[in-house]
Amino acid sequence: MGLYIVRRARKKADFLKLKWLLQNFAARRVLEELVRPDERGPQRVYPHAGIPRLVAESVLEGLARGENDFPLSYLARRTIAKVLSLSGQALALSEEETRQALAKPSVKRTIVNGLLSLHRFGLRFPMRFWAPLMVVWNFTYRCNLRCKHCYEDAGPLRSSDFGLEEMSLERKLAAVEEIAASYIPTLSFSGGEPLIHPHFWPVAERAHELGLYLSVNTNGTLISEKVAKRLEELDFAYVSVSIDSPAAEEHDRFRGQPGAWERAVRGLRNMQATNVDTVLGFTITRYNHHRLKETFRFGESLGIDKVMIYNFIPTGRGKEMIEGDLPPEAREEALQQMYEYSASGGSLCTTAPQLGRVCQEMGRPDLIPLAHTGSGEGGDMKLLADLIGGCGAARAYCALQPDGRVTPCVYMPDVTVGHIDEQSLLSIWQNASQMNFIASREGLKGHCRECEYRAVCGGCRARAWAYFQDLKAPDPGCIRNAHYFLASLPARRAHSPASAESIAAG
Numbered sequence: 065m066g067l068y069i070v071r072r073a074r075k076k077a078d079f080l081k082l083k084w085l086l087q088n089f090a091a092r093r094v095l096e097e098l099v100r101p102d103e104r105g106p107q108r109v110y111p112h113a114g115i116p117r118l119v120a121e122s123v124l125e126g127l128a129r130g131e132n133d134f135p136l137s138y139l140a141r142r143t144i145a146k147v148l149s150l151s152g153q154a155l156a157l158s159e160e161e162t163r164q165a166l167a168k169p170s171v172k173r174t175i176v177n178g179l180l181s182l183h184r185f186g187l188r189f190p191m192r193f194w195a196p197l198m199v200v201w202n203f204t205y206r207c208n209l210r211c212k213h214c215y216e217d218a219g220p221l222r223s224s225d226f227g228l229e230e231m232s233l234e235r236k237l238a239a240v241e242e243i244a245a246s247y248i249p250t251l252s253f254s255g256g257e258p259l260i261h262p263h264f265w266p267v268a269e270r271a272h273e274l275g276l277y278l279s280v281n282t283n284g285t286l287i288s289e290k291v292a293k294r295l296e297e298l299d300f301a302y303v304s305v306s307i308d309s310p311a312a313e314e315h316d317r318f319r320g321q322p323g324a325w326e327r328a329v330r331g332l333r334n335m336q337a338t339n340v341d342t343v344l345g346f347t348i349t350r351y352n353h354h355r356l357k358e359t360f361r362f363g364e365s366l367g368i369d370k371v372m373i374y375n376f377i378p379t380g381r382g383k384e385m386i387e388g389d390l391p392p393e394a395r396e397e398a399l400q401q402m403y404e405y406s407a408s409g410g411s412l413c414t415t416a417p418q419l420g421r422v423c424q425e426m427g428r429p430d431l432i433p434l435a436h437t438g439s440g441e442g443g444d445m446k447l448l449a450d451l452i453g454g455c456g457a458a459r460a461y462c463a464l465q466p467d468g469r470v471t472p473c474v475y476m477p478d479v480t481v482g483h484i485d486e487q488s489l490l491s492i493w494q495n496a497s498q499m500n501f502i503a504s505r506e507g508l509k510g511h512c513r514e515c516e517y518r519a520v521c522g523g524c525r526a527r528a529w530a531y532f533q534d535l536k537a538p539d540p541g542c543i544r545n546a547h548y549f550l551a552s553l554p555a556r557r558a559h560s561p562a563s564a565e566s567i568a569a570g
């Protein structure tokens with residue numbers, strides 16, 4: 065879920081050299097030096113995460129200031145200089161731009177997180193991260209709309225009306241500190257509708273002060289000119305506004321309120337008057353997939369920066385419209401259209417992890433489909449897709465629920481793996497047995513088990529859970545698992561999931 069906006073073209077040779085460097089036998093020694101606590105100067109032990117300041121952090125801060133007199137071995141200095149120079153070249157950054165990038169707390173956290181991940185898990189395809197690269201925070205159970213496909217079952221009458229206690233402001237502010245202290249670079253607000261909640265601004269202000277890379281996923285109806293300006297002042301990287309159809313009446317039917325489309329489009333336009341990137345979020349279902357190409361054109365006519373295709377998962381209130389889930393054949397056609405749009409220069413992201421497979425089948429492994437992360441083109445992007453690609457649940461990202469529960473993905477609101485009142489977020493991430501279970505691609509079922517695209521895809525674990533209540537079940541939305549989608553139909557109609565094993569046994 066969520067995305068970084070990837071802007072730069074990259075070069076093949078640089079990524080291959082980087083890969084070689086990271087796999088080099090000396091890399092282990094250098095990593096040991098970088099991830100040890102920095103015993104010089106004042107110690108900063110974060111109260112929530114309990115993580116000491118690491119040598120890597122001091123080194124990166126020094127490099128951002130143009131210094132290079134660190135108490136590191138010759139080997140470590142040489143390796144760091146080489147990795148930085150190759151990364152800078154790969155991202156087409158000048159030395160000065162590299163220094164400016166290193167000064168950003170979110171970049172520093174990404175690098176330290178990457179180093180800790182390599183130290184703990186080694187170079188894996190796909191990578192497993194020491195801490196999430198992104199937390200999506202379902203900020204509230206409340207919403208001013210009542211959309212049919214809402215994974216959170218949010219609406220005007222949720223939360224305290226149903227005994228669901230949301231976190232206090234104090235607890236939320238502590239959670240933001242904990243996220244920043246755990247070397248998590250990215251925080252994305254979702255909902256319910258985050259902008260409806262009075263705690264949104266104080267929490268966003270604190271997140272901004274801590275230098276987190278911020279985004280918000282919203283229905284757009286509350287983005288006045290003033291709200292847009294405030295989001296810009298807080299350095300939000302992007303704002304994603306959900307629009308389910310270029311046809312106003314279709315969107316309003318989904319969203320449960322006449323006039324919602326008009327207000328969402330106005331919100332998007334208000335955002336466009338700022339420097340914040342704008343994303344059009346389209347949740348694809350059986351009812352609107354025929355509008356996909358039209359939506360690309362509609363986004364272009366609005367002048368948005370990116371289209372995000374959310375892969376509808378029948379969870380939350382979406383369970384009630386399980387019949388609206390796209391059959392695998394129609395999803396494959398939609399994936400082809402997404403591929404064609406990307407290949408022709410369109411800027412697109414999707415939460416459908418199978419786009420990685422489609423790009424490779426079309427002979428364009430260089431066309432990067434970093435599901436949930438971004439998109440780009442050029443060079444050996446396949447390496448990046450293999451590293452980061454596919455389902456990120458419990459491996460690169462997790463969700464924080466309004467009441468403090470942690471779930472592997474926003475589309476699994478009922479899979480609670482811990483509560484931040486009882487354990488630190490980092491401890492839940494690293495130790496919860498279900499997180500480790502999902503993060504591993506071992507033991508997948510159906511075609512996902514033998515699929516040659518497991519590294520770039522792995523299947524949407526949330527869809528597997530929604531259909532089979534089994535985190536390792538085949539993703540029945542994929543054409544390669546079409547049999548499971550069709551065979552689960554009677555059970556879906558009866559709202560009692562069949563097991564993947566019983567379907568496989570015929």
Ligand code: SF4
Binds near residue numbers: 065524
């Ligand atoms: S389960 Fe995985 S593929 Fe599915 S939405 Fe969540 S992160 Fe994406």
Ligand code: SF4
Binds near residue numbers: 511
């Ligand atoms: S079979 Fe599974 S891993 Fe392979 S492309 Fe389909 S969903 Fe992805």
